[in-house]
Amino acid sequence: MTLADNRIDRYPTRIQGPSALLERTDPTVWGGMDSETPIGFDAADFETNGFTIFDELLSPAEVAQYSDEVDWLSSDPDLRLDERVIIEKKSNRVRSIFEVHKISPLVDSLTRDPRVLGLARRVLGSDVYIHQSRVNYMPGFEGTGFYWHSDFETWHAEDGMPAPRAVSLSIALTDNYPFNGSLMVMPGSHRTFVPCQGETPADHYRESLQEQMIGVPSHEHITELADGHGIAQFTGARGSALLFDSNVMHGSANNITPFPRSNIFLVFNSVENTLITTPYSAPVPRPTYIAARNFDPVR
Numbered sequence: 001m002t003l004a005d006n007r008i009d010r011y012p013t014r015i016q017g018p019s020a021l022l023e024r025t026d027p028t029v030w031g032g033m034d035s036e037t038p039i040g041f042d043a044a045d046f047e048t049n050g051f052t053i054f055d056e057l058l059s060p061a062e063v064a065q066y067s068d069e070v071d072w073l074s075s076d077p078d079l080r081l082d083e084r085v086i087i088e089k090k091s092n093r094v095r096s097i098f099e100v101h102k103i104s105p106l107v108d109s110l111t112r113d114p115r116v117l118g119l120a121r122r123v124l125g126s127d128v129y130i131h132q133s134r135v136n137y138m139p140g141f142e143g144t145g146f147y148w149h150s151d152f153e154t155w156h157a158e159d160g161m162p163a164p165r166a167v168s169l170s171i172a173l174t175d176n177y178p179f180n181g182s183l184m185v186m187p188g189s190h191r192t193f194v195p196c197q198g199e200t201p202a203d204h205y206r207e208s209l210q211e212q213m214i215g216v217p218s219h220e221h222i223t224e225l226a227d228g229h230g231i232a233q234f235t236g237a238r239g240s241a242l243l244f245d246s247n248v249m250h251g252s253a254n255n256i257t258p259f260p261r262s263n264i265f266l267v268f269n270s271v272e273n274t275l276i277t278t279p280y281s282a283p284v285p286r287p288t289y290i291a292a293r294n295f296d297p298v299r
Ligand code: 6CS
Pocket: 132, 134, 146, 149, 151, 154, 155, 208, 209, 212, 290
């Protein structure tokens, strides 16, 4: 893609007044890496639904290792003062830790694991780099969810991501039940771009990562998508994983059960879809621990 193409905003959002749903004109599974199809990955299924669930991406032993690691991170008092650690509004518990692959060598090795990297390269059809990594701790009793949204809408508006050529992998470190805040997705919704109303405030991430109020679709649009696509839920034992397109509509409810729902999120972007300098609908780019600007491919 030449710079000229990227400067054209093909997915306008954060605009005043009502806006119509837009068709996503970009592919979901990009060609070019077909020979690298990882075992058990159904590209056609991913193209149709915008997500795929893997029942056991990590073994129980691996999950225990990662689970211990993220539990240790969330209990580290020094790390808690780090700007990359997001604290829950009410409970004061750790909600998320961003750039976790730079904090934890173990998580960094996961981004290079062929089972993970192979999936991202296959879907995005190119070399890939980490746009964002995070751990979401949905603690028991007080874990608050994430309202309906498209990740790409935020990454386009606030980070300058040109096209929806990015993919997220959510790896469950605890059992994801229907009732403990597990991710809900609308199958096939990735083929529709939902413009959101409201101008992006300066430093929006300071509140949006705790509770997103801007860059969320209207009730009408959510109703239209839910009526058309239905709602599926990512449930599964620890070690299962959800691979999902950057533009699929998703959200999660609060967790009032005693069972935490901790996941590692790894977001891969194509090296052919790197962030432009000025975001499409925000005054300045977000910090690099939320949206990386080092585009070196993961090897
Ligand atoms: O703003 C972001 O980048 C993050 N927010 C949400 C709710 N999901 C995507 C991403 O991790």
